[in-house]
Amino acid sequence: MAASDYKIFSGSSNRALAEKIAHKLNKSLGFLELKRFSDGEIWAKYGENIRGCDIFIIQSTTPPADNLLELLIMIDGAKRASANRITAVIPYFGYARQDRKDQPRVSITAKLVANLLTVSGADRIMTMDLHAPQIQGFFDIPFDHLYGSTIFINKFEEIKSNLVVVSPDVGGIKVARSYAKRLEANLVVIDKRRPIQNQAEIVNIIGSVEGKDVLIVDDLIDTAGTFVGAVGALKEKGAKDIYGSITHPLLSGKALERIEASEINTLYVSDTIPFKGHSDKIQVLTASDIFSEAIRRTFNNESISSLFDIDKS
Numbered sequence: 001m002a003a004s005d006y007k008i009f010s011g012s013s014n015r016a017l018a019e020k021i022a023h024k025l026n027k028s029l030g031f032l033e034l035k036r037f038s039d040g041e042i043w044a045k046y047g048e049n050i051r052g053c054d055i056f057i058i059q060s061t062t063p064p065a066d067n068l069l070e071l072l073i074m075i076d077g078a079k080r081a082s083a084n085r086i087t088a089v090i091p092y093f094g095y096a097r098q099d100r101k102d103q104p105r106v107s108i109t110a111k112l113v114a115n116l117l118t119v120s121g122a123d124r125i126m127t128m129d130l131h132a133p134q135i136q137g138f139f140d141i142p143f144d145h146l147y148g149s150t151i152f153i154n155k156f157e158e159i160k161s162n163l164v165v166v167s168p169d170v171g172g173i174k175v176a177r178s179y180a181k182r183l184e185a186n187l188v189v190i191d192k193r194r195p196i197q198n199q200a201e202i203v204n205i206i207g208s209v210e211g212k213d214v215l216i217v218d219d220l221i222d223t224a225g226t227f228v229g230a231v232g233a234l235k236e237k238g239a240k241d242i243y244g245s246i247t248h249p250l251l252s253g254k255a256l257e258r259i260e261a262s263e264i265n266t267l268y269v270s271d272t273i274p275f276k277g278h279s280d281k282i283q284v285l286t287a288s289d290i291f292s293e294a295i296r297r298t299f300n301n302e303s304i305s306s307l308f309d310i311d312k313s
Contacts, residue, residue: 079121210238
């Protein structure tokens with residue numbers, strides 16, 4: 001199969017990132033017609049021949065749920081158009097926070113989404129910084145889990161001599177440890193409790209931050225209540241400059257207001273989710289380099305393990 005025999009298509013959730021990825025691969029996005037009927041129902045049609053082609057469909061599944069449904073419809077359409085191999089490139093994998101039955105009578109939406117993607121016809125999934133890495137085990141098809149640390153790590157090389165890396169909860173220790181190892185920094189963990197959704201209480205800070213610059217790393221930031229609370233608690237413990245490295249900027253509700261009013265120096269986020277607001281404290285870095293390289297290697301059947309930038313210990 002010739003190197004030109006793969007095509008890249010984009011849904012409507014993050015076309016700007018898809019265009020960057022295609023540009024880095026010296027390609028144009030394939031022609032895909034997306035419409036809404038008057039009642040809101042989604043209609044999709046591939047405007048070019050994809051029979052026998054490997055195709056990569058780029059779509060973040062951020063709310064509203066239409067983005068997920070749009071992806072499923074695009075996959076189904078590609079399967080019915082006889083595409084050879086369909087890879088769903090999901091920069092932000094939504095509905096991942098409901099990954100277990102932690103209380104009675106609740107849905108495990110991460111597993112539900114895995115089933116939907118598989119049944120719709122996806123042959124492979126590619127995403128970045130899952131909220132819970134074990135979600136990969138919900139799939140019976142190949143799954144490539146990329147890590148966003150490559151996007152951010154160089155920003156902190158100059159200040160690493162006085163830096164500590166903070167995990168905002170126990171679940172993020174593995175990713176935070178990878179940052180700490182690369183930056184030769186100590187690791188601090190915040191012990192928090194979450195009495196209800198989107199609300200957390202900081203109970204304890206495990207480790208010393210006094211007189212240190214601090215880097216808080218996490219996969220996503222939603223309402224920013226937990227993040228801003230962590231900034232305040234770290235300041236109270238004597239931290240100097242505080243930075244954030246967050247892959248997915250959901251930034252719902254009053255998140256931007258909270259960040260602006262906080263003592264954070266700079267919050268670095270990626271463009272896996274379009275950042276439509278404005279803040280002098282937020283800098284957006286692109287994830288297009290790592291996704292374009294992963295797509296190139298996947299098509300050429302090359303290893304992408306070197307892109308799994310995380311400490312395996």
